[in-house]
Amino acid sequence: MSGHAARPGEGGQAVLERIQVSVLPITGKHAPTSAVTSMERQDVNVTKKSTGKEISNTQRVWTSLVSGAIAGALAKTTIAPLDRTKINFQISKQPYSARAAVEFLRRALRTEGLLSLWRGNSATMIRIVPYSAVQFTAHEQWKRILSVNGAESKKPWASFLAGALAGVTSQTMTYPLDLMRARMAVTLKAEYRTLRQVFWRIYKDEGILAYYRGFTATLLGAIPYAGCSFFTYDMLRNLFAVYTVTIPGFSTSLICGGIAGMVGQTSSYPLDIVRRRMQTSAIKGQHYHTITSTIVKIYTEEGIMAFYKGLSMNWVKGPIAVGISFATHDTIRDTLRDVICEDRYT
Template sequence: MVDFEHEEAATELIQEDSHPMVNIAIQVKRPEAVLPQQKVEETTWQTIIINLISGAVAGAVAKTVIAPLDRTKILFQTSDMRFGVRQVAGVLNNVYRNEGVFALWRGNSATMVRIIPYAALQYSAHEQYKKLLRPSNSQNLAPFPRFCAGSMAGVTASALTYPLDVLRARMAVTERTRYSGMLSMCLHTLKHQGPRAFYQGFLPTMLGAIPYGGTSFFTYETFKKRHRELTNNREPLPVERLCYGAVAGLCGQSSSYPLDVIRRRMQTAGITKYSYKTIWKTAMEIYREGGIKGGLYKGLSMNWIKGPIAVGISFTVFDLSKNALSNTEVFSSGVK
């Protein structure tokens, strides 16, 4: 009798008759051992809604935590102020003394209006792009498709929510008394600068989204993949996700920072003393002001603080929210 349950593999020849006139060989194909693989999630309306909700929550929580640092960074990026730790403390203190503690979160309402749809679209798009780029016979993405999935998700979300990003930047660099709110600023911009003002800095934003989204998602997904390989498919703990996300944020911010400075200058042209029309002219003006370190990379050290915090929180909250929602009675039946 042939034992088909043996896990060794392959193909062997069994001699059924040794008669010199008859030599019959039977080829037996034994089943290959199946290694445990990560479960593939099918796309259903439940998974799409879960990704959208989880992304929205992740973006809102992360941006609210680092809002004071975000506003301070934009104030430096859109001015010729010298950047340093003492100067950062001075700006925070001046805003607090002159406008009150809640002024540190000025522009955060505009940030929420923008970040909730942005993060929802980015995370949901990333999950879909991963499925589209994953080979049918594989459970994991190769490195380059993994980078592409993050880049395409960043570009998709940035393009669809860009006018809101412009309003957020403009809110951050204006005093509270100048506009009553986001709607007031929107109407004023539309009246005095026209619809094109809402797309100032669009190109550098799209160019920056490619390395930023690609690098951050690639780094985080790679850390999680490596973690599972080293721990027999154990999911990372929240603190481990925070650390992986922090490194991903650090890498992503560093890879695209000069384009971030350029886009902020272009977005706020018309309400600051600057007026820029092209990426090249903007970059040259910034370079003349402060060179590479004090101009194109101005405020990067602050981003090395707030970026890892924000991205670490965002990735962690997304994963935890997604897992929690997937286990609820409402959604669990549609997640396979």
């Protein structure tokens, strides 16, 4: 015990602590109180650094805005040709089939050229960049307001509500751009050459209220679509984290986002048909003025399956787009927040 003899002026408690420091770590069973405290602080700091809990809400907002904008642009550009094909079948009485979809793409290539498959994509970008940015940011903020805490959340309805409110928020702010994109997708280039021309023609021929034609149907569709998408995505991410081995983050987000996209698209697709008919009725010479009359007209003339026309294509493009969107958003957002945390802790 000579090595642990009391030093001049050293109390009994100090001697005991020195004995614990020198002896207990050797056994591997315990750690001294001061060492435990230090390790706990270090673990907390590492956790906060990796999860981004230390960043301010302002930093949360702008990192989510930037990552959401990039994610939306990349996802929509990837599936733009399929999107244009789907819209054309949605607004016509022609029965949908895979062969008919391929024929539409071949005809567009032959008569209008390769870039025609991305016709209206400039309007899509103008819309999707703010739409996706607002949606992802609003979802994170609504989750904070509703106290949705991932796997620890005891309120699954609140997770669905946060997604639904995010969809309503983003649709309300960007709807006119969605309408103009739909108009460009179903017309020839000679009819609407630029987004500015579409904007002016709608105002001149139909009035300012025309910018929100089909808006109610869009909101009704956004609630199940965004609610189911975000709810399914968060639920699957939590299940992956708890019950499976670790998979690289981008792959996990891609898989979960793909499944979430399929669920969301299926839940809201009939209302997507209704809103597309209402958005493009003025240029197609058809009369779709209200949700009820549009539903009755479609059902009477084309039958119940018309409300699911093109859904099989959505099961292809929807999971691709939503998977890319979620994965890109999460990857860029987490990278930006890691950079912020590294700057703070260095």
